Amino acid sequence: MKNFVKSIAIILLFCVNHIFSQPLHYANVVLDSVKLTKGNQLEFVLRLQRVNTNWLYFANATFQFAFDSAGYNVSPDRHTIELLPGSSDLPIVAIPGILPTRSYIVTPNVLPFRFSITIAGPENYEDCVIPSTDQGLVIGKFVIKTKDGTLPPQKLRWLEPYIYYQACAYKLDQDSLFLPNMYYAQVNDNIEMDDKVRSLVNFITSTAPAPQTILKYFNVEYVGLKKLRLSWETQSEAYVDGFIVVRGLRTPEKPNVEDIYYSDTVADYRRSDPMNRTLVGLGTSSVGKPYHYEFDSVAYRGLEYCYKLLYKDFFGNIITLAYDCERIPNSIITKATPSPNPFSISTRVDYIVEDDVILDAFVNDLKGRIVTHLLKGVYTPKGQHSIDFLASYNAQEGLYNVVFIAYPIDDPTVEISRAIVKLQLIR
Numbered sequence: 001m002k003n004f005v006k007s008i009a010i011i012l013l014f015c016v017n018h019i020f021s022q023p024l025h026y027a028n029v030v031l032d033s034v035k036l037t038k039g040n041q042l043e044f045v046l047r048l049q050r051v052n053t054n055w056l057y058f059a060n061a062t063f064q065f066a067f068d069s070a071g072y073n074v075s076p077d078r079h080t081i082e083l084l085p086g087s088s089d090l091p092i093v094a095i096p097g098i099l100p101t102r103s104y105i106v107t108p109n110v111l112p113f114r115f116s117i118t119i120a121g122p123e124n125y126e127d128c129v130i131p132s133t134d135q136g137l138v139i140g141k142f143v144i145k146t147k148d149g150t151l152p153p154q155k156l157r158w159l160e161p162y163i164y165y166q167a168c169a170y171k172l173d174q175d176s177l178f179l180p181n182m183y184y185a186q187v188n189d190n191i192e193m194d195d196k197v198r199s200l201v202n203f204i205t206s207t208a209p210a211p212q213t214i215l216k217y218f219n220v221e222y223v224g225l226k227k228l229r230l231s232w233e234t235q236s237e238a239y240v241d242g243f244i245v246v247r248g249l250r251t252p253e254k255p256n257v258e259d260i261y262y263s264d265t266v267a268d269y270r271r272s273d274p275m276n277r278t279l280v281g282l283g284t285s286s287v288g289k290p291y292h293y294e295f296d297s298v299a300y301r302g303l304e305y306c307y308k309l310l311y312k313d314f315f316g317n318i319i320t321l322a323y324d325c326e327r328i329p330n331s332i333i334t335k336a337t338p339s340p341n342p343f344s345i346s347t348r349v350d351y352i353v354e355d356d357v358i359l360d361a362f363v364n365d366l367k368g369r370i371v372t373h374l375l376k377g378v379y380t381p382k383g384q385h386s387i388d389f390l391a392s393y394n395a396q397e398g399l400y401n402v403v404f405i406a407y408p409i410d411d412p413t414v415e416i417s418r419a420i421v422k423l424q425l426i427r
Contacts, residue, residue, distance in 0.1 A: 049136030087141035211238035234288030240281030242269025
């Protein structure tokens with residue numbers, strides 16, 4: 001009898017030593033990458049990390065948390081929560097409401113004063129997932145939204161006490177004790193990581209670096225006929241609701257772009273027309289996006305128009321990003337250059353028109369007689385062009401003129417523009 005009692009005592013002592021010699025934590029559960037991605041939604045990643053090798057197979061869990069904001073409570077009437085498809089490392093069952101046999105079901109819920117995420121796993125350990133001890137297991141990326149479109153708090157907190165609100169279980173492929181006929185748990189049992197004495201799970205809320213709005217470029221380009229194309233691209237965005245562009249005139253009295261009075265709103269994402277709706281921002285995003293607005297029409301030529309790019313954030317702030325200016329030219333021909341010159345047979349004249357025009361071009365001699373017409377009433381868009389002049393076989397040596405006449409298009413404020421290029425023919 002004494003030997004039996006002594007054996008039981010040794011066994012109990014072994015069990016106590018085994019249990020209390022285990023590490024303080026079996027797993028880390030992290031609310032990771034918490035950030036406002038839209039004006040009414042908070043996004044986060046739920047991650048499970050295996051801290052030690054005393055267990056392998058993740059079975060199931062229930063995690064509960066709330067906003068970390070005094071006086072702001074979670075409510076099913078006010079909030080929703082959902083798992084983003086394809087964001088989980090778990091093989092998730094496609095049919096909700098059916099308990100999985102070889103896969104997992106993840107159920108996020110909004111309850112009074114708290115959010116709850118329940119994960120139910122497979123029946124057998126062979127079908128369970130083994131979280132890594134490095135990056136861990138992504139249970140999923142989740143989005144919390146407010147139903148009324150208002151801004152939710154930016155932080156989350158785990159609910160306490162942990163032993164009441166939280167649960168996490170694993171499975172074994174063999175018994176955890178090595179005494180014959182003594183079982184700590186049967187194979188395929190769901191073993192809680194909380195023994196009601198100690199919490200073996202470390203609950204963490206990760207603080208991500210503050211996101212930034214970074215602009216790659218902002219460019220205003222004159223495209224002709226008193227119209228300008230606006231384009232810009234972001235490298236990343238933080239809390240960007242949408243973009244606004246305003247316009248002003250640069251004058252000698254106010255040469256600095258920061259001092260110009262920007263009296264006209266050119267583009268505004270809050271307008272309902274399709275062109276402006278393309279200026280809605282990405283919210284919070286680590287990657288950017290190209291934007292453009294075509295076209296802004298101005299009233300006058302010969303003036304320099306300046307543009308200011310701004311964005312409105314989730315909190316109602318209007319923030320300046322960049323400036324760019326562009327002068328509207330008169331309808332003229334510039335930089336007309338022949339090559340070669342002098343020439344013996346033919347030459348090419350390269351020229352630039354500063355705006356869309358109807359163009360005539362002809363060659364005359366020094367007596368004013370027209371030798372040949374090169375262009376007659378040709379629509380010529382803004383930009384660089386070229387034209388060839390081939391001298392006839394009986395043309396005399398000497399000086400010739402290439403005369404360009406540019407007629408404005410639908411703009412009575414612009415006079416006809418002329419340019420003359422001198423050529424020398426040598427036989």
